[in-house]
Amino acid sequence: MRPTFQLKTLAVAVAAFSVASAASAAGLDRSGQDITAFFQDGLYAETVYTYIDADVSGKDSANVVPTSNTYVEGQDTGDIAESYDFFRYGVKADINDTFSVGIIYDEPFGAAAEYKESNFVAQSGDTREATITRISGGLIGPSSPLGVTSFAQAQATVNALQRKIGLGGTLTPQEQGALTALAPAVGIVNGEFGTAGQNTNVEVRSENLTAILGAKFGANKEFQIYGGPVAQRIQAEVKLRGLAYGPATGYTSNSNPNMDYGYIAGMSYSKPEIALKAALTYRSEIDHDLDVSETYPLAGTLAGNPAAATQNSNYRITTPKSVNFDFQTGLNPTTLATAKVRWVPWSDFAITPPLYNEVSKRSYGPNGLNLVDYDDDQWQVELGVAKRIAPALAVSGTVGWDSGTGDETTSLGPIDGYYSLGLGAKYNFTENWAVSAGGKYLWFGDAKGRLPSGKIVGDFQDNDGYILGAKLSYQAKQGF
Template identity: 25%
Template sequence: MTLSLQKYLIGESNSCFNFKIIIEVYMKRTLINIAILSTILGTGIAQAGGIDRSGQGTSIILKEGNLLEITSVSVSPKVTGKYTYGFSGGVITDVTPDYSFTNLAFRTDISDDMALAIIQDEPYGANVSWTDGTATDYTADPVVALSYNGVKAEIKSNATTVLVSYDSADNFTVYGGLKNQSVSATSTNPLAGMYSIVAKEDSSIGYVLGAAIEKPEIAMRVALTYHSKVSHDLTVMESSVIGANQPSTLSFDTPEAYNLDFQTGIAANTLLFGSIRHVNWKQFLLKPDHYFATTKYLDAATNGAPGTGKALKKYDNNTTTYSLGLGRKFNDQWSAAVTYGTEAAEGTLGGPLGPTDGFSKTGVGVTYTGEKATVTLGVQKVNNGDVGLDPIPGTMSGNTTLVTAVKIGYKF
């Protein structure tokens, strides 16, 4: 009996942000193909789930044979709200643009008990753009600040992970490898002294370690994967009211994360599966030198010396995301699955770079399996968590994200 699990995360928020899961289980010599689309919210630059997008899935290494998988994901977030005191007419239109990305994964056997996998994904990403109303420098004169208009931020990333696995004779597999990750970012914030930053792309190395145990007679597998933090030093150019085109280096870590994936057969042609992802977002701190100096200067001008500087983005809490699904095979070609997931809200005030807080999600997917190729279609609705805004008071509420995905797998 052979088991294999494939999981992909998509997303943005905060946010935010996206899982695609393909599970193939040989039970009683019949193949169960179970497709499910699952998403970790990613609809802005900062959410309860940080800037997670792909979910850093690695389970292709636990499959068999020569495989190539391509996953295309489209994300349509809707994040709107209202200013508390009627600024700009009160209404906040959608601040999170649509986005899409494609993940690639390849696997091949090296020997009878060793395999190689190469995975290319977008582990982190964010995009927010506020366009309503009229904005001025809130920190300099909060009385005339009318909206967050002009606040924009975008984070892009790419990662190539190379893994090698070793299968022991007792249904125990260990795997690990290196990850080359690149990150770039841009942001403008007229509310903080007309601040802007452009951060050039930087590439750094991290590592991945994992282990899986299987019990084939009940189609059971539990796999735990650790992703190390990756340290980056980006060359940046910053500008604000206290100086233009100020060069510096922005140093930060993308956080370490733990993925626990599990599955088990509960009846003939029926599979229960799920995942738990924990990310140490407290390790992620963006504090550019010129932004810190600008906010310190503005605070001193408003409240008196010496003033207090701020970070561009930080997280006060780590996050844990849960997902549970049920899959069913109908015949040799068709199978389907449903899933539910959740991530608790932090319960703190958000802002223009964090317009949601936590989420719940429901999804459905269907897979068609041919002799060589497998095609999966999935859709998921994410209910974005409500959040209050600061420093300009408002509320973002009743928002959703629609995620669609197509995955093509080919055996050769």
């Protein structure tokens, strides 16, 4: 006899495919940090696989003069979004009719982007003299107000002035002005040709392991409070290449994996007779102290010492707190309505590697620049309906919206939120085992790519992507 769905256990037929990343949602959000496995009845376990493929392309800026912020439409960037996949695992069990425990693994934050064309790739087909003339905005060339007409002359002038400082000499105001003007241009050329042909690339990976203990209370055990510790591991690699990045071209950072800890806390309410479940979940910030290796060609040029271009140090990344609201209710004995709302304060988040920040202080004041930051907080909303159409088969549909983190945004993730449409199905092939599959199509918001200095270096429009996923789940009643 074929198993049947009961209204109180009917759930969205598709796994919770929260769409997030530098290539497909606000900030570095990936998984949406879903914990709905913990709210399932009885003994429950799931394995979820998600694959994201986005097309994010646009135009770079033909204006590569670092002191000019005017955007001028340039070359095609090609598709910068790398395909990305990840797993989520969850298991939950009732100790008795009051207490429940659960463990959930997911990959909450990440980025995968690479530029393979345009001014985001370190050039190799031009000369140093032609390049320094192009980027200097008239400072170097035939009409130079400093009388410097070539890269070789600019390099020699910078070296001579730095030697004078190294020998204890004092620069005149004119010499200091020349060094301040010429050193960044020389640094750009050295960074560009030192990494000739290389692509801009960013890779961020994270893992979460969340342990949850819940306690039910109320006349019918309809309320539950829950919480527990969260272990989080994160690592990152960034390579900035090409004249689009101006003085930062050639910059590389590798942040070694770091494990640190936070917590989760929340409260839920259920009314089984109408399949109503509602849960509000808070996740704390998590501070990571990462060992980082940085290479910044401009730092060596400014110091007059090539060894100064490489530095090993330590810095802090604080992954953001978040609030998730999950809701479902039965509309009739075979239909379930769902809603998910997520808030993440990405405006509080920043990546500030020490060498990058220290060099930026020379031009941008005592606080310097962050490598990555965001203007706005993220709001994500998804509404869905699941319908049982046969004793062991249900289908679902969802619509979603993500606010993004603002336009303009980082050039390493140039989209401004999205709208989504999803479809899926769930099939119970035994009384306890089920398989779910589905997908989403996403329309990304247009965005301008901005450097930390405020310079617009790209315009990205009419982009989209899709997500595919599958879930294997097991559920069994527990009697007490």
